[in-house]
Amino acid sequence: MAKTAIVLGATGLVGRALVERLVNSDNFAHVVTLTRRPAPHQSPKVDNHVVNFDQLEGHQSLLSGDCLFSCLGTTKKQAGSIAAQRRVDLDYQLAAAQLAAKNAVPHYLLVSSSGANAESLSAYLKMKGELEQQVLQLPFKRISILQPSLLLGARDHARAGEQFAALLLPTLCKLPGLRKYRPITGDQVASKLLALSLTPGPARQTFALDQIFAGLPE
Secondary structure, three states: OOEEEEEEOOOOOOHHHHHHHHOOOEEEEEEEEEEEOOOOOOOOOOEEEEEEHHHHHHHHHHHHOOEEEEEEOOHHHHHHHHHHHHHHHHHHHHHHHHHHHHOOOOOEEEEOOOOOOOOOOOHHHHHHHHHHHHOOOOOOOOEEEEEEEEEEEEOOOHHHHHHHHHHHHHOOOOOOOHHHHOOEEEHHHHHHHHHHOOOOOOEEEEOOHHHHHHOOOO
């Protein structure tokens, strides 16, 4: 039976690639995207809803389906402050996960970050780690967490630091001991997300970078 997917962050690097892959998959008949700005898609499979994430509980009915893919994220520069970034990267995603769990969505898939750690001195890695900790307590039948490194691909907003790293890291990470830090494309992460949604797996599983690459063409 064809599935229904819910995607948060469908306008981002991973989210856009994921929606394309879901549309092209015969295993998914319906793709619901929740976004903060319009994200039109030509496929009749896609149903885009522009929502106020500060009032997400009013959209609980949209968070129903077979898989919730949580790919939402921003930067401190885009958000304007660490507190505002935390609201997007942690609070919004946690609220969506809680509502989806109430709706008995069976499979939750989260795009986190390499180095995510609730005890980290890095505000970014701390919020990612805290989100992981909290969603792992929710009663989903299955939770899959991906921890990619630097994401490569075309973005709506240029990020100077990431552009520089994208040029440097592919060569630098060929050195012994640094391969585990190599960057990954948004589409490769999307490919892994789709594959996980279509194959059985353990109730709780976290994928470090090498495990995301496993089985994917590089």
